[in-house]
Amino acid sequence: MEKILIIGNNVGGTFSAQNIRFLNDDVEIEIYTQESYPYYSRINLPEVISEKKKYDELVVFDDSWYDNKNIKLFLNHEAKKIDPINKVVEFNGSKKFVEYDKLILALGSTPSIPPIKNAQEMKNDKKGVFTLRSIDDALEIQNFIKSNSIKKAIVIGGGLLGLELANQINDYRLDTTVVEFFPRLLPRQLDEECGLMLKDEIESRGIKVVLDATTEEILGNGAVTGIKLKDGRIFEAGIVLIQAGIKPTIDLAKNADIETNRGIIVNEYLETSVKDIYAVGDCIEYNNQIWGIIPACMEQSKIIAASIIGSKKVEYEGTTPKNTLKIVGIDMTSIGIIDPSKEKSGGWEILKKADKEDCCYQKIILKDNKLKGAILLGENKAISYVYNKMEEDVDKAELRKLLELYVYVCNNCGMEYDESETGIPFDELPDDFKCPGCGGPKEQFTKKE
Numbered sequence: 001m002e003k004i005l006i007i008g009n010n011v012g013g014t015f016s017a018q019n020i021r022f023l024n025d026d027v028e029i030e031i032y033t034q035e036s037y038p039y040y041s042r043i044n045l046p047e048v049i050s051e052k053k054k055y056d057e058l059v060v061f062d063d064s065w066y067d068n069k070n071i072k073l074f075l076n077h078e079a080k081k082i083d084p085i086n087k088v089v090e091f092n093g094s095k096k097f098v099e100y101d102k103l104i105l106a107l108g109s110t111p112s113i114p115p116i117k118n119a120q121e122m123k124n125d126k127k128g129v130f131t132l133r134s135i136d137d138a139l140e141i142q143n144f145i146k147s148n149s150i151k152k153a154i155v156i157g158g159g160l161l162g163l164e165l166a167n168q169i170n171d172y173r174l175d176t177t178v179v180e181f182f183p184r185l186l187p188r189q190l191d192e193e194c195g196l197m198l199k200d201e202i203e204s205r206g207i208k209v210v211l212d213a214t215t216e217e218i219l220g221n222g223a224v225t226g227i228k229l230k231d232g233r234i235f236e237a238g239i240v241l242i243q244a245g246i247k248p249t250i251d252l253a254k255n256a257d258i259e260t261n262r263g264i265i266v267n268e269y270l271e272t273s274v275k276d277i278y279a280v281g282d283c284i285e286y287n288n289q290i291w292g293i294i295p296a297c298m299e300q301s302k303i304i305a306a307s308i309i310g311s312k313k314v315e316y317e318g319t320t321p322k323n324t325l326k327i328v329g330i331d332m333t334s335i336g337i338i339d340p341s342k343e344k345s346g347g348w349e350i351l352k353k354a355d356k357e358d359c360c361y362q363k364i365i366l367k368d369n370k371l372k373g374a375i376l377l378g379e380n381k382a383i384s385y386v387y388n389k390m391e392e393d394v395d396k397a398e399l400r401k402l403l404e405l406y407v408y409v410c411n412n413c414g415m416e417y418d419e420s421e422t423g424i425p426f427d428e429l430p431d432d433f434k435c436p437g438c439g440g441p442k443e444q445f446t447k448k449e
C-alpha cells in the first residue's frame with residue numbers, strides 16, 4: 001500500500017490528509033507534528049491569553065476524527081532530516097526513521113522578528129519578549145503576565161494579528177500600546193483614509209496607537225522595561241509582543257536540497273523541485289508569492305490531494321487575499337486588490353463612501369466593470385455581494401443601491417453631486433456647502449431617485 005507522509009498538522013497538513021482520504025481509501029496516511037495537540041485553530045489564540053477561551057476549546061479534530069478517517073497522527077515528533085534518495089524522514093520522537101512513497105511538507109510559518117536590538121535574545125531567554133503562534137506560546141504569555149503582575153504591554157505590529165492580540169490584551173486590563181512601522185494600521189489591507197478611521201476606532205477602545213514608528217531597542221536588563229524608538233521616544237512596558245509578519249518554515253526542505261526562496265518553491269500542482277515531495281500552506285512560495293491565510297491553505301490542500309492521487313486536473317492559480325479583522329464591534333473586511341494605483345494596466349474604477357462620523361468606509365474596486373477588490377469597514381451589508389461577485393461583471397446600479405450611494409441634483413442648475421465619486425456622503429457636507437455650478441445653498445439639492 002502506498003504511504004503518504006505529512007509533516008505538519010495544521011490547516012495545510014490536516015486538510016490535505018482529509019482530501020486525499022476523500023479521493024482514495026487505500027493509501028496509508030501518517031501525519032507527524034512537533035506540537036503536542038491534534039489539529040487546532042490558531043484564530044482564537046489571543047482569547048486563550050485573555051482567558052476567554054480554554055486552550056482545549058481550540059482543538060477542532062479530536063482523536064476520533066483521525067480514527068474515523070483512518071489517518072494516523074503522531075504528536076511530539078520533530079522532523080530533523082529528509083533523505084529524498086532513500087525516501088526516509090528522520091524524526092526526534094519515539095519513531096526515529098519513517099519511510100514514505102510521497103511526502104507532503106506542511107511546515108507552516110513562524111512569526112518574523114524585525115532587527116530590533118535585544119529582541120531575539122530577550123525572547124530566547126524568556127525575559128518578557130514573546131511572539132504568538134501556538135497554544136504553548138499563548139499559555140506561556142498568559143503565565144508571564146500573571147506571575148509577574150504585568151500591567152503594561154506593547155504590541156509591535158499593527159497588522160491583523162497585532163490588533164486582534166492588542167484588543168484581547170487590552171480586554172485583559174493591560175494598558176496596551178500598538179507600535180506600527182507604517183504610517184497606518186493594517187497597511188496591507190487598508191488604504192490611508194480607512195487606516196486613519198480604524199485608528200480612531202481602536203483608540204476609542206483605550207488602546208494607544210503609535211504609527212510611523214521604528215522600534216530600535218527593547219529596554220531592560222533582567223526583564224523588559226519598555227522599548228526605544230529610532231526617534232528616541234521611550235515607551236514603558238512589562239511585556240513586548242511581536243506580531244510583525246511571518247516567515248515560512250523552509251530549513252528542513254533547504255537542507256534536503258529542495259528549491260527554496262522566501263518559501264518552499266512549488267509548481268501549479270504543488271510539487272517541489274524534488275520528485276514525490278510536495279508542499280502546502282504557509283510554507284510555500286508560488287509565483288513569487290506567499291500567503292499566510294487559511295483560505296489559501298484550504299484551496300491548496302484540494303489541489304495537492306488531486307496531484308498526489310495522480311489526477312492532475314486542477315492547477316493552482318494563487319488565492320485572492322481575503323482578510324477580516326476579528327474584533328467584536330469592528331467589522332472590517334478587505335479582499336483582493338485595494339489600491340489600483342499600484343497596478344500597471346488601466347480601466348480601473350472606484351465606488352467609495354466614507355462616513356467618518358459613523359466610522360463607516362466602503363470602497364469597491366472595479367476593472368472593466370469586473371469586481372476586483374473591496375474594503376468594507378463598519379458596514380457589512382455588501383460583504384456577501386462582494387464575496388460572491390469577485391472577478392465577475394457587476395450591475396453598478398445594484399451596487400450603488402447596496403452601498404447606499406446616491407446622486408443629489410441641484411434644483412437650480414442641474415449640477416449633480418455623486419457620492420460615489422467624492423466618497424463623502426451628501427449629509428456629511430458642511431451646512432455652508434455651495435453648489436459648484438451656481439453657488440446655490442445645500443438645501444437646493446434633492447436626492448435623485
Ligand SMILES: Cc1cc2nc3c(=O)[nH]c(=O)nc-3n(C[C@H](O)[C@H](O)[C@H](O)COP(=O)(O)OP(=O)(O)OC[C@H]3O[C@@H](n4cnc5c(N)ncnc54)[C@H](O)[C@@H]3O)c2cc1C
Nearest residue numbers: 008010011012033034078079107108109281282292293294
Ligand atoms: C494568532 C493567529 C491568528 C490567525 N488568524 C487567522 C485568521 O483569522 N484568518 C486566516 O486566514 N488566518 C489566520 N491565521 C493564519 C493561519 O493560522 C495560518 O495561515 C495557518 O495556520 C497555516 O496553516 P499551515 O498548516 O500551513 O501551517 P501552521 O499552522 O504553521 O502549521 C504547521 C505545523 O507544522 C509544524 N512543524 C513545522 N516544522 C516541523 C518539523 N520539522 N517537524 C514536525 N512538525 C513541524 C509546526 O509546529 C506547526 O504545528 C492566524 C494565525 C495566528 C498565529
